[in-house]
Amino acid sequence: MNVTTINMSAGDRQSEERATKIHEEPEASPKIQVRDFNFFYGDLHVLHDIALDIPEKQVTAFIGPSGCGKSTFLRSINRMNDIIPGARARGTLMLDNQDLYAKAVDVVALRRKVGMVFQKSNPFPKSIYENVAYGLRIGGVNDRRILDDIVQTSLQRAALWDEVKDRLDSSAMALSGGQQQRLCIARALAVDPEVLLMDEPASALDPIATQKIEELVYELKSNYTIVIVTHNMQQAARVSDRTAFFMLGKLVEYDDTNTIFMNPKQKLTEDYITGRFG
Amino acid sequence: MTSVDLDTTLTRRIASRSRRRFGEIVWVELLGLSIVLILAILGVIVADVVIHGAGHVTWTFISESPRQGLTEGGIYPAIIGTTFLVLLMTAAAVPLGVATAVYLHEYTPPERPKQAWKRFRAAEGPDRRKLFGTVLLSLLAKVTRSAVANLAGVPSIVFGLFGLGFFIQFVGRAMDAATQPAGQILWGQGNLLWAALTLALLTLPTVIVATEEALRTVPPELRAASIALGATRWETIRRIVLPGALPGILTGAILAISRGAGEVAPLLFTGAAYYLPFLPEALSSQFMHLGYHVLILSTQSPDVEATKPVLYGTVFVLLVLTFLLNLTGVLIRARTRSKLRAGG
Amino acid sequence: MNDRRKVDLTRGVKGRFIRDRLMTVVFTGAGWFAILFIALIFVFTFREALPIFTDPEVSKEANLHEFFVKRVEGETIEQQFVWQPVGEVPKFSFIPLILGTLKATFVGLLFACPIGVAAALFSSEFAPPKLREWIKPTIELLAGIPSVVLGFFALLVLASWLQNTFGFTYRLNAWNAGLALGIALLPVVFTISEDGMSSVPRHYREGSLALGASRFQTAWKVVLPAALPAVFASFVLAFGRAIGETMILLMAGGNAAITSFSLSDPLRTLSATIAAELGEVVFGDPHYSALFFMGTLLFVLTFVSNSAGQWVIGRMQRRMQGES
Numbered sequence: 001m002n003v004t005t006i007n008m009s010a011g012d013r014q015s016e017e018r019a020t021k022i023h024e025e026p027e028a029s030p031k032i033q034v035r036d037f038n039f040f041y042g043d044l045h046v047l048h049d050i051a052l053d054i055p056e057k058q059v060t061a062f063i064g065p066s067g068c069g070k071s072t073f074l075r076s077i078n079r080m081n082d083i084i085p086g087a088r089a090r091g092t093l094m095l096d097n098q099d100l101y102a103k104a105v106d107v108v109a110l111r112r113k114v115g116m117v118f119q120k121s122n123p124f125p126k127s128i129y130e131n132v133a134y135g136l137r138i139g140g141v142n143d144r145r146i147l148d149d150i151v152q153t154s155l156q157r158a159a160l161w162d163e164v165k166d167r168l169d170s171s172a173m174a175l176s177g178g179q180q181q182r183l184c185i186a187r188a189l190a191v192d193p194e195v196l197l198m199d200e201p202a203s204a205l206d207p208i209a210t211q212k213i214e215e216l217v218y219e220l221k222s223n224y225t226i227v228i229v230t231h232n233m234q235q236a237a238r239v240s241d242r243t244a245f246f247m248l249g250k251l252v253e254y255d256d257t258n259t260i261f262m263n264p265k266q267k268l269t270e271d272y273i274t275g276r277f278g
Numbered sequence: 279m280t281s282v283d284l285d286t287t288l289t290r291r292i293a294s295r296s297r298r299r300f301g302e303i304v305w306v307e308l309l310g311l312s313i314v315l316i317l318a319i320l321g322v323i324v325a326d327v328v329i330h331g332a333g334h335v336t337w338t339f340i341s342e343s344p345r346q347g348l349t350e351g352g353i354y355p356a357i358i359g360t361t362f363l364v365l366l367m368t369a370a371a372v373p374l375g376v377a378t379a380v381y382l383h384e385y386t387p388p389e390r391p392k393q394a395w396k397r398f399r400a401a402e403g404p405d406r407r408k409l410f411g412t413v414l415l416s417l418l419a420k421v422t423r424s425a426v427a428n429l430a431g432v433p434s435i436v437f438g439l440f441g442l443g444f445f446i447q448f449v450g451r452a453m454d455a456a457t458q459p460a461g462q463i464l465w466g467q468g469n470l471l472w473a474a475l476t477l478a479l480l481t482l483p484t485v486i487v488a489t490e491e492a493l494r495t496v497p498p499e500l501r502a503a504s505i506a507l508g509a510t511r512w513e514t515i516r517r518i519v520l521p522g523a524l525p526g527i528l529t530g531a532i533l534a535i536s537r538g539a540g541e542v543a544p545l546l547f548t549g550a551a552y553y554l555p556f557l558p559e560a561l562s563s564q565f566m567h568l569g570y571h572v573l574i575l576s577t578q579s580p581d582v583e584a585t586k587p588v589l590y591g592t593v594f595v596l597l598v599l600t601f602l603l604n605l606t607g608v609l610i611r612a613r614t615r616s617k618l619r620a621g622g
Numbered sequence: 623m624n625d626r627r628k629v630d631l632t633r634g635v636k637g638r639f640i641r642d643r644l645m646t647v648v649f650t651g652a653g654w655f656a657i658l659f660i661a662l663i664f665v666f667t668f669r670e671a672l673p674i675f676t677d678p679e680v681s682k683e684a685n686l687h688e689f690f691v692k693r694v695e696g697e698t699i700e701q702q703f704v705w706q707p708v709g710e711v712p713k714f715s716f717i718p719l720i721l722g723t724l725k726a727t728f729v730g731l732l733f734a735c736p737i738g739v740a741a742a743l744f745s746s747e748f749a750p751p752k753l754r755e756w757i758k759p760t761i762e763l764l765a766g767i768p769s770v771v772l773g774f775f776a777l778l779v780l781a782s783w784l785q786n787t788f789g790f791t792y793r794l795n796a797w798n799a800g801l802a803l804g805i806a807l808l809p810v811v812f813t814i815s816e817d818g819m820s821s822v823p824r825h826y827r828e829g830s831l832a833l834g835a836s837r838f839q840t841a842w843k844v845v846l847p848a849a850l851p852a853v854f855a856s857f858v859l860a861f862g863r864a865i866g867e868t869m870i871l872l873m874a875g876g877n878a879a880i881t882s883f884s885l886s887d888p889l890r891t892l893s894a895t896i897a898a899e900l901g902e903v904v905f906g907d908p909h910y911s912a913l914f915f916m917g918t919l920l921f922v923l924t925f926v927s928n929s930a931g932q933w934v935i936g937r938m939q940r941r942m943q944g945e946s
Binding site for chain 2: 638639641642645646648649650652653655656657659660662663666667669670736737738740741743744745748749757759760761762763764766767768769770771772773774775777778779805808812836837838839842859862863865866867868869872873893896897900901905913914917920921924925927928929931932
Binding site for chain 3: 138
């Protein structure tokens with residue numbers, strides 16, 4: 001009952017937002033702008049001439065068969081690929097009109113602006129509180145009141161506060177898989193990013209935990225630009241506003257989620273969506 | 279084949295099988311007996327030392343210097359000498375060993391030289407120079423790793439030779455030539471510092487190997503999570519990697535220290551003294567050492583029977599020291615293992 | 623929800639970078655420093671032995687021919703190969719010392735290898751888990767006994783017992799030294815063999831048991847052959863440990879550099895010779911260089927045997943991981 005209500009109201013809000021957007025900012029520049037983007041692992045050319053715009057405060061989903069490069073592309077946005085030996089990028093990837101691969105860019109600052117949630121939940125073997133506070137502490141925030149405050153808001157935004165507020169000092173490893181994943185989301189939110197990258201965040205979770213994550217994504221997009229990689233096409237259809245379909249390192253089609261799922265322009269997209277391969 | 283034949287073969291087979299079963303039980307018991315034998319050896323040694331030695335360990339024995347040609351008095355200078363030596367050795371070997379392991383595991387390229395070389399060959403333009411550095415570093419890491427792994431098995435006496443050849447004859451003499459009046463020898467002979475550094479080099483490989491193993495147990499996903507939150511490499515190492523690897527590092531370090539504490543061969547020509555009524559005052563002092571004392575008492579004594587009580591007492595103290603160190607290491611490891619198991 | 627809190631996250635960012643750079647420098651420096659020392663170990667041990675090739679004064683008396691080949695006048699083999707570094711005409715034959723090393727090593731391995739492997743097989747295949755949890759730390763404790771204590775024990779206790787039981791002419795001999803050495807080798811053989819046996823994938827055992835083999839047959843015909851490389855490696859590493867072990871041999875071997883094949887004669891090993899003589903030798907003397915050459919020899923031999931052992935273990939681990 002409850003869930004339905006939330007969905008209803010969320011749906012209303014969504015249409016409202018779209019309406020206002022069109023009226024107020026018809027030519028808003030996209031949050032992330034990608035042109036001629038190529039990516040290599042050593043000799044391997046894994047992304048070919050990617051070009052797309054990711055709009056602000058919306059959910060963009062990347063779908064495609066495994067090995068299509070969607071995760072690699074996601075990880076290019078916060079330059080997590082830098083730590084892999086032999087990884088190389090060519091072309092432009094702009095965040096707020098700043099080239100992310102320019103020499104002057106400081107990857108550490110970039111990663112605070114672009115948070116990330118991984119496929120397998122990876123909380124630190126510390127307390128729940130310290131997990132959320134981690135990003136702040138390394139940023140030099142040690143004032144207990146500020147920390148308390150942000151830990152609470154972050155956990156609330158990640159819809160975990162009510163479940164853990166009485167045991168903030170117990171180990172994060174004792175949480176369930178779904179809770180751990182939401183904790184990882186809270187941890188990413190605590191440093192106040194503008195973009196949130198999610199790499200198949202629900203693929204290791206049971207249906208109920210998955211639903212919670214999806215609801216959360218829906219909640220969060222009013223504040224964050226969210227990019228989500230998913231294997232699950234229903235999930236993409238449920239949570240995203242825009243969907244990009246990747247195959248063999250190429251962007252096949254990118255459009256409004258409704259268009260992609262109802263009326264794809266490419267034969268390949270249609271085949272994939274109807275489950276003819278993949 | 280008639281049915282009768284078949285019957286007898288079957289019976290015979292079953293009979294032979296049960297005979298084999300019996301033989302197998304005997305074999306398994308023989309295997310078990312080998313364990314019993316090992317434990318018995320350990321038991322006999324420990325019991326012998328405890329029975330003959332424990333009774334001799336009194337406050338006087340621990341707090342006084344040897345007297346009467348080492349047959350009476352205590353072993354206080356040897357206890358202090360050993361303690362200083364072990365502390366100095368630890369101070370040199372553990373930080374350097376841990377830092378080296380961190381360097382090898384966290385800072386050198388994770389790929390093998392062959393892969394790096396392949397990439398270098400394929401690359402063009404400005405990448406090439408950087409890649410060449412990668413190839414060299416990865417090669418350095420590989421060579422160091424194998425050198426370290428094999429050094430752990432090089433005999434301790436060889437380290438003693440190195441201590442003599444390098445620290446005393448090379449560094450010590452150079453220091454004397456620079457700081458001492460002509461003909462004076464201060465650093466060009468065995469002393470506490472050279473002995474401790476020699477032992478530190480001996481334990482260094484063990485510390486490096488154990489630390490790198492411990493670093494390997496920290497899941498890469500945690501490093502990724504930390505980096506994705508905007509942590510620098512050092513912050514990730516300090517807040518995530520080192521705390522995660524700490525139990526393993528501690529265990530390795532303590533086991534290495536306990537090995538170093540019992541080594542005598544490298545001290546023979548790097549500064550251990552036969553008899554000193556006083557304690558080491560400076561790094562350039564010679565020192566007494568429990569293990570060396572055991573060697574002296576058991577091989578150089580003019581009156582074996584008269585030295586026996588002191589000898590047994592010394593062995594007892596040395597054994598207690600190394601066992602305690604060992605036990606601490608083993609306990610830390612056991613505790614972390616059970617904790618890991620409890621944590622899932 | 624929309625109020626973006628203004629917390630200054632850039633504060634101290636510059637300091638963070640400097641610290642990160644600094645730590646990179648520190649770790650790189652420490653790493654290279656340690657690597658330098660490891661390289662120095664090779665350089666300096668060899669350097670002090672070098673005069674036997676380069677210095678005519680030294681190489682006149684101490685050279686490879688002298689060490690390994692030369693026989694002096696004499697009827698018995700014992701009189702022909704002599705290590706007598708101090709005297710009118712110093713004699714530098716390594717033969718009696720090598721023989722002593724090999725005799726002690728032989729007895730030590732003869733004792734430690736079968737018992738160590740048997741104990742490893744029992745521990746990995748038959749011991750209940752509870753017992754196993756006790757066996758391993760106990761053997762580590764045995765490994766933790768300083769070799770000077772084992773030497774002491776062999777000298778005072780074991781030697782008398784052996785002489786009384788077997789009636790040896792000499793109290794200190796190869797049997798005594800070798801057995802004491804064997805006690806030090808047991809943990810080496812046990813630990814490495816046991817690790818190898820435990821790493822044999824479970825499906826090997828299950829496959830064998832499913833075919834109706836008994837546990838003993840499985841252990842003997844499946845696990846042991848699969849773990850054979852590790853067992854072999856444990857022998858090689860024990861060999862390396864044995865030829866370099868010093869204190870036990872110095873104390874329990876009898877210290878007689880005689881060319882004898884009998885295990886009931888006293889002996890003297892290369893390592894014990896270095897230990898006993900280097901303290902009194904004149905720096906730069908042929909004797910000094912000869913002892914360093916001995917050390918180099920031990921270094922090279924143990925390094926090679928260790929590398930071989932490690933290589934076998936590494937290969938086996940990779941194979942087992944690939945299959946399990």
